Amino acid sequence: MDNQPPLLTLPEDDMRRMAEKVFDLIVDHFAGLKDLPVTTPSTLEHVTEGLHEPMPTQAVPVEQLLAQLKIHVFDQMTHLDHPRYFAFVPGPSNFVSAMADAIASSFNVFSGAFIGPSGVAQIEVTTIEWLRELFRFPQDAGGLFVSGGSMANMTGLAVARHVMLAGNTTNATVYFSDQTHSSVAKGLKILGFQQFQLRKIASDATFRLSVDALRQQIATDRLQGLVPFCVVANAGTTNAGAADPIKELSAFCKAEGLWLHVDGAYGGSAAITERGRKVLEGIELADSLGIDPHKWMFQPYEIGCVLVRNREHLKNTFRFSAEYLKLNEQCAEQINFCDYGVQLTRGFRALKLWLSLKAFGVDAFRAAITKGIENAEIVESLLRNDDCWEIITPAQMGIITFRYRADGLDEPSLNELNNHIAQDIIYSGYAMLSPTILGSKHVLRMCTINPRTTYDDLKQTVGMLKSFGEHIEVKPIS
Numbered sequence: 001m002d003n004q005p006p007l008l009t010l011p012e013d014d015m016r017r018m019a020e021k022v023f024d025l026i027v028d029h030f031a032g033l034k035d036l037p038v039t040t041p042s043t044l045e046h047v048t049e050g051l052h053e054p055m056p057t058q059a060v061p062v063e064q065l066l067a068q069l070k071i072h073v074f075d076q077m078t079h080l081d082h083p084r085y086f087a088f089v090p091g092p093s094n095f096v097s098a099m100a101d102a103i104a105s106s107f108n109v110f111s112g113a114f115i116g117p118s119g120v121a122q123i124e125v126t127t128i129e130w131l132r133e134l135f136r137f138p139q140d141a142g143g144l145f146v147s148g149g150s151m152a153n154m155t156g157l158a159v160a161r162h163v164m165l166a167g168n169t170t171n172a173t174v175y176f177s178d179q180t181h182s183s184v185a186k187g188l189k190i191l192g193f194q195q196f197q198l199r200k201i202a203s204d205a206t207f208r209l210s211v212d213a214l215r216q217q218i219a220t221d222r223l224q225g226l227v228p229f230c231v232v233a234n235a236g237t238t239n240a241g242a243a244d245p246i247k248e249l250s251a252f253c254k255a256e257g258l259w260l261h262v263d264g265a266y267g268g269s270a271a272i273t274e275r276g277r278k279v280l281e282g283i284e285l286a287d288s289l290g291i292d293p294h295k296w297m298f299q300p301y302e303i304g305c306v307l308v309r310n311r312e313h314l315k316n317t318f319r320f321s322a323e324y325l326k327l328n329e330q331c332a333e334q335i336n337f338c339d340y341g342v343q344l345t346r347g348f349r350a351l352k353l354w355l356s357l358k359a360f361g362v363d364a365f366r367a368a369i370t371k372g373i374e375n376a377e378i379v380e381s382l383l384r385n386d387d388c389w390e391i392i393t394p395a396q397m398g399i400i401t402f403r404y405r406a407d408g409l410d411e412p413s414l415n416e417l418n419n420h421i422a423q424d425i426i427y428s429g430y431a432m433l434s435p436t437i438l439g440s441k442h443v444l445r446m447c448t449i450n451p452r453t454t455y456d457d458l459k460q461t462v463g464m465l466k467s468f469g470e471h472i473e474v475k476p477i478s
């Protein structure tokens with residue numbers, strides 16, 4: 001009996017063999033990605049063919065499983081880390097952080113509480129401290145790594161609710177522009193706010209929140225008996241990369257006694273560069289800030305981060321005690337991250353950011369972010385050289401929006417034409433970009449934050465878009 005291997009283990013040799021195969025798969029991915037199609041359009045039938053199967057009751061050889069995964073999952077997927085993935089928000093991850101995730105997962109690190117003097121919490125403390133410095137938050141600020149931007153926003157808003165309303169949310173209202181990411185409204189809904197409490201303000205002609213419009217709305221609302229308590233500003237909108245006037249909003253919020261949460265999930269990371277800092281002036285004045293290292297800080301999913309100006313606010317919002325958590329309380333002078341957010345058991349997200357910041361150095365991150373800003377400017381200059389394009393929003397924070405125009409087409413037909421162009425490039429597999437709607441215009445949008453994107457990638461993509469535009473036949477609807 002004793003010769004039986006323990007349950008759910010592999011002999012050491014088998015582990016080494018599997019690790020080699022897994023790491024070959026990973027290195028092949030990183031080394032060969034740029035030569036693959038960005039996406040391989042497939043049918044639901046095709047996708048389920050190799051994966052819709054009965055539950056296994058017996059062991060299947062690992063080699064066979066890896067082969068199945070390669071063929072039916074990894075060779076079929078859309079690569080958000082591909083240099084020509086320009087849709088939504090790309091995820092231009094990096095190898096070092098992927099290795100960190102493998103280590104964190106292999107050691108099954110618990111990052112909820114200190115549990116004895118260990119480096120685990122200290123890595124998170126140190127990494128949060130680096131971010132605090134990079135974003136120029138004060139010494140008293142604190143933060144927490146969460147799953148992504150949505151959780152970072154919700155966590156910041158939960159703190160705002162706790163600090164500003166002390167539990168009484170009746171008639172309390174939150175203000176943000178119509179360009180604000182849906183995760184803000186979603187988070188507020190989960191936090192118990194009703195639709196009438198979410199005050200969406202029409203953005204100005206440049207898709208920014210106007211302080212004057214905000215002031216007017218808040219004055220009207222106060223007269224109606226509503227209780228404004230929070231403003232959410234965008235450090236780069238998802239649609240157009242537009243940054244709200246954070247510094248002015250901060251001054252306004254201070255004067256009005258309101259909490260300022262900044263959603264920096266898309267563009268916040270740009271604040272660590274010289275160019276981004278100018279656009280995001282005042283980001284360091286936020287009461288809470290959501291950022292998303294799994295976007296423009298090149299981390300693999302999942303890692304978001306919330307920074308809160310006063311660390312105690314974070315703790316006062318989330319700290320709970322229970323008899324089975326007494327051990328944590330004994331090391332209360334240490335940081336128990338379970339006291340700073342929703343999760344008790346949580347993984348070692350900090351490790352990947354820590355390891356990659358150290359392995360590459362923060363200057364490499366700054367250069368990589370700046371490259372993303374410049375890529376969009378290159379696209380803009382390519383488009384401006386050709387009359388067939390109309391720029392809708394100029395390159396800003398790594399995003400440009402534009403549309404193909406053709407003589408004699410009315411607005412609905414132009415919308416249809418541009419949606420077609422987006423479909424065609426996706427089906428080509430060469431590049432991927434997502435259309436969006438700005439005002440009433442259906443436009444093409446490129447988000448160019450992958451630092452591995454080359455000039456040639458950008459030029460060829462614009463050239464292909466034009467040739468699709470020339471070949472699509474759209475008849476005027478009217």
Ligand SMILES: Cc1ncc(COP(=O)(O)O)c(C=O)c1O
Nearest residue numbers: 089148149150181183238265266
């Ligand atoms: C501005 C902004 N806020 C929030 C989010 C949500 O972030 P996540 O997808 O990491 O939850 C996004 C995602 O694209 C975003 O662009």
